[in-house]
Amino acid sequence: MERPCWLLLAALGAGCATAPPPVAPTFTYAPPPGTRYVRTVRVVTETSLVGSPFRQKEEREFVWNVGFAQEGERTVVTHQLQRVALRINDAELLDGERVPGSGLSVELVVNREPRVVEVRGAEQAAAVLSSLLRPGMEQSSPDLITPEQLKELAVARFEMVVRDVVGHPTAPGSSWAAADPDPTVRTKTMTVDRLEPCGAARCARISAQYEVNPRAAARRAMRSAAAFLARNGVNPARAEVLDASMEYRDQLLLEPGTLVDHAASFSETARVTFAGPQGESIPVEFRSTLEQSSTFP
Numbered sequence: 001m002e003r004p005c006w007l008l009l010a011a012l013g014a015g016c017a018t019a020p021p022p023v024a025p026t027f028t029y030a031p032p033p034g035t036r037y038v039r040t041v042r043v044v045t046e047t048s049l050v051g052s053p054f055r056q057k058e059e060r061e062f063v064w065n066v067g068f069a070q071e072g073e074r075t076v077v078t079h080q081l082q083r084v085a086l087r088i089n090d091a092e093l094l095d096g097e098r099v100p101g102s103g104l105s106v107e108l109v110v111n112r113e114p115r116v117v118e119v120r121g122a123e124q125a126a127a128v129l130s131s132l133l134r135p136g137m138e139q140s141s142p143d144l145i146t147p148e149q150l151k152e153l154a155v156a157r158f159e160m161v162v163r164d165v166v167g168h169p170t171a172p173g174s175s176w177a178a179a180d181p182d183p184t185v186r187t188k189t190m191t192v193d194r195l196e197p198c199g200a201a202r203c204a205r206i207s208a209q210y211e212v213n214p215r216a217a218a219r220r221a222m223r224s225a226a227a228f229l230a231r232n233g234v235n236p237a238r239a240e241v242l243d244a245s246m247e248y249r250d251q252l253l254l255e256p257g258t259l260v261d262h263a264a265s266f267s268e269t270a271r272v273t274f275a276g277p278q279g280e281s282i283p284v285e286f287r288s289t290l291e292q293s294s295t296f297p
Contacts, residue, residue, distance in 0.1 A: 023170055023195060023202055023204075023256050023257070024170060024256045024257035025169065025170060025171075026167055026168060026169055026170060026256075027165040027166050027167060027168050027169075027170055027204070027256050027259060028166065028167075028256070028257055028258070028259065029075075029110075029114040029162055029166050029258070029259045030257065030258050030259070031068040031077075031258045031259065031260050032068065032258065033068055033069050033070045033075075034067075034068065034069070035067070035068045035258075035260060036065065036066065036067045036068075036297065037066055037260075037295060037296045037297070038063060038064070038065055038066070038082065038294065038295045038296075039063070039064045039066050039079075039261075039292055039293070039294050039295075040061070040062070040063050040064075040292060040293050040294075040295075041061070041063075041064070041157075041290065041291075041292045042059070042061045042290070042291050042292070043059070043060045043061075043288070043289070043290050044057065044058070044059050044060075044287075044288070044289050045057070045058045045059075045286075045287070045288045046058075046286075046287045046288075047228055047284065047285070047286050047287075048284070048285050048287075049282070049283070049284055050283040050284065050285055051283070055089075056088075056089060057087075057088070057089055057090070058087070058088050059085070059086070059087045059088075060084075060085070060086055061083075061084065061085040061086075062081065062083070062084055063081070063082040063083035063084070064079040064080060064081060064082060065078075065079075065080040065081075065082050066078065066079055066080075066294075067080070071109065073111070073112055074109050074110060074111055074112075075109075075110040075114070076107055076108070076109055076110075077107065077108040077110060077158070078105055078106075078107050079105060079106045079107070079108075079154055080104070080105040081104045081105065081125065084129060094129070104121075104124070104125050104128055104129075105121055105125070106119065106120065106121045106122050106125050106150060106151075106154050107119070107120040107121055108154055108155065108158060110158075114166065115159075116155050116158060116159065119151050119154065119155060122147040122150045122151045122154070123147045125147075125150055126146055126147040126149070126150050157264070157266070157290065157292070160250070160266070161252055161254060161259065161261055161264065162259055163178075164180075164188075164190055164208070165190060165206060165252070165254075165259070166259065168190070169192070170192060170195075170204055170256040171192065172192050172193065172194050172195055172204075173191075173192065174192045175189060175190065175191040175192070176189070176190055177189055177190075178190050178208070183213070183216050184212050184213055184216040184217045184219075184220045184246055185210055185211075185212060185213070185248070186211045186212055186213045187210070187211040188208055188209070188210055188211075189208065189209045189210075190206055190207075190208055191206065191207055191208075191209070192205070192206055193205045193206065193207055195256075196253075198253065198255070198262045199262075199296055201255050201260075202255070202256075203253050203254055203255055203256075203262050204252075204253070204254060204255075204256050205251065205252070205253050206251070206252040206253075206254070207250065207251050207252075208248070208249075208250035208251070210247075210248040210249075212245075212246050212247075212248070214245075217244070217245055217246035218241075218244035218245065218246075220246055220270065221244040221245060221246055221270035221271065221272050221286070222236075222241065222272060224270045224272070224286040225239075225241075225244070225270070225272040225274075225284060225286070228284065228286070239274050239275075240274060241272060241273070241274060241275075242273040242274065242275055242281060243271075243272070243273040244270070244271065244272045244273070245270070245271050246268070246269070246270050246271075247268070247269045247271075248266075248267065248268055248269075249265075249266075249267045250264075250265070250267075251264065251265050252264045260294075261292070261294060262293070262294050263292065263293045263294065264290075264291070264292050265289065265290070265291045265292075266289070266290045266291075267287065267288065267289040267290075268287070268288045268289075269285065269286070269287045269288075270285070270286040270287075271283065271284070271285050271286075272284050272286075
C-alpha cells in the first residue's frame with residue numbers, strides 16, 4: 001500500500017536538534033494534561049470487481065481538536081469536531097463546511113490501566129451529524145453516521161494503539177505477540193521498526209504483522225460479499241463461492257513516553273471469488289482503510 005505523503009512530515013526539522021531527546025524504555029500511557037493537537041481521520045471503504053471498471057467508494061473524513069485533562073485518577077480525552085465530510089462515489093452527502101458549533105464533542109474517559117471506561121457525547125454527535133446529510137440521503141443510507149460508528153472511531157483506534165503497545169520495550173527491533181479480539185486473527189506480532197524525529201519529540205514507528213484463521217477470514221469476507229450481493233439484487237445464499245481471504249496491515253507513529261499519536265494507518269482487504277452463470281470466476285475485492293495524522297501547535 002502506498003505510503004501517504006503526510007508520513008514524511010515527521011522527518012521535518014531533524015537537522016535542528018543537536019542531540020535526540022531520550023526515549024522511555026517501555027511504552028507508557030501518560031499524555032500530559034493540557035496537551036492539544038488536531039487529528040485528521042479519513043476512512044475509505046471501496047468495493048471493486050477485479051478486472052472491470054466497477055467501483056463503489058464511501059469516504060468519511062473527520063477533523064478533531066484533541067485535548068487531554070485529568071479527572072481524579074482518570075484521563076479525559078476530548079475530541080471536538082472541527083470539520084466533517086462524507087462522500088459516496090465522489091458525490092458529497094454531507095457538506096464539510098457546515099460544521100456544527102463548538103459544543104459537538106466526544107469524550108473518552110480512560111482509567112489507569114489504561115482502558116476506556118466511558119464514552120460521552122457519541123449519541124448527540126451522531127444526531128447532529130445525521131441532520132447535516134443532504135435531503136433524502138438519510139433514507140438511502142441510514143447507517144452512514146451512527147453513535148456506534150463514532151464510538152468505533154474514537155474508542156477502537158485508541159484501544160488498538162494503546163492496548164497493543166503499552167508496557168512493551170521501545171528499542172528498535174523489539175517484537176512481541178499481541179492479543180486481538182478479532183476472531184479472524186490467529187496471531188498478531190508488533191515490531192518497533194525504528195525511532196525517528198516527530199516535531200520536538202522522538203517517535204516510534206511500529207508495524208503489525210498478522211496470521212489469519214483461514215476459515216474465520218473466509219466467513220468475514222463472505223459477510224462483506226453478502227451485503228454487496230444483496231445491494232445488487234442477488235441472493236447471497238445462491239451465490240457459489242470459489243475462494244475467500246482476508247488481509248490486514250497496520251502502522252503506528254507515536255511518542256513512547258506518552259502514547260500521543262502522530263500518525264497511523266489501518267487497512268483490511270477481503271477478496272471473494274464467485275462462480276458466474278457460465279462457470280466463470282468473478283473476483284470481488286472489499287478494501288477498508290483508516291488513515292490518521294496529527295498536527296501540533
